[in-house]
Amino acid sequence: xxxxxxxxxxxxxxxxxxxxxxxxxxxxxxxxxxxxxxxxxxxxxxxxxxxxxxxxxxxxxxxxxxxxxxxxxxxxxxxxxxxxxxxxxxxxxxxxxxxxxxxxxxxxxxxx
Amino acid sequence: xxxxxxxxxxxxxxxxxxxxxxxxxxxxxxxxxxxxxxxxxxxxxxxxxxxxxxxxxxxxxxxxxxxxxxxxxxxxxxxxxxxxxxxxxxxxxxxxxxxxxxxxxxxxxxxxx
Numbered sequence: 001x002x003x004x005x006x007x008x009x010x011x012x013x014x015x016x017x018x019x020x021x022x023x024x025x026x027x028x029x030x031x032x033x034x035x036x037x038x039x040x041x042x043x044x045x046x047x048x049x050x051x052x053x054x055x056x057x058x059x060x061x062x063x064x065x066x067x068x069x070x071x072x073x074x075x076x077x078x079x080x081x082x083x084x085x086x087x088x089x090x091x092x093x094x095x096x097x098x099x100x101x102x103x104x105x106x107x108x109x110x111x112x
Numbered sequence: 113x114x115x116x117x118x119x120x121x122x123x124x125x126x127x128x129x130x131x132x133x134x135x136x137x138x139x140x141x142x143x144x145x146x147x148x149x150x151x152x153x154x155x156x157x158x159x160x161x162x163x164x165x166x167x168x169x170x171x172x173x174x175x176x177x178x179x180x181x182x183x184x185x186x187x188x189x190x191x192x193x194x195x196x197x198x199x200x201x202x203x204x205x206x207x208x209x210x211x212x213x214x215x216x217x218x219x220x221x222x223x224x225x
Contacts, residue, residue, distance in 0.1 A: 032212060034214070036216070041203075041219070041221070042218055042219060043116075043118075043205045043207075043216035043217050043218045043219045044156070044205070044216045045216070046213060046214070046215055046216070049212055049213060051212075087155065087156070099146060099158055099161055100146075100158070100207075100214060101158075102155045102156045102157075103155060104154065104155045105155055
């Protein structure tokens with residue numbers, strides 16, 4: 001059974017204080033690891049897909065990396081508008097449209 | 113990025129009635145759509161996989177006769193919650209799949225009184 005574990009559960013940062021979120025996974029035949037951002041009462045917003053160990057992707061203040069067992073979402077100099085829940089999900093199995101298994105998320109709060 | 117819409121965004125219904133939620137991919141065609149449920153402060157739990165032109169595949173523990181899914185076209189999937197009860201109150205989210213990417217709708221808040 002595919003498993004995704006995210007840590008920490010909650011994180012409070014001051015504006016400008018960089019940090020990393022962790023996503024550990026166990027899956028048979030990883031096809032992709034996804035990062036999403038979710039604001040309260042809204043659907044998840046797509047951030048990145050990573051496919052193989054060693055891959056890195058960046059978007060503004062966010063950088064995602066992938067190893068064979070975990071992924072990190074690095075947040076550089078965060079701003080209050082980066083406050084949200086960040087979700088990690090893995091996709092396994094045949095086909096590029098196969099289902100995602102989500103972790104429980106990291107609730108990030110960035111204060112002034 | 114690709115856009116997925118859901119309607120309605122909020123619905124309140126009485127116990128015993130049925131509610132239909134629509135999920136549309138606005139600027140792309142999706143042969144596969146997914147339906148998730150999310151309880152407060154919890155992550156997304158997959159309910160079912162909806163494939164255009166065929167029967168949906170339900171996850172273990174999800175009642176297929178209670179949560180009816182129809183994927184009538186490449187841009188529309190519907191979820192009908194039949195004979196809703198208060199325990200069905202939740203945040204329902206759909207996603208539409210492109211190769212290697214999944215895009216989510218804004219969600220539907222269902223409250224059963």
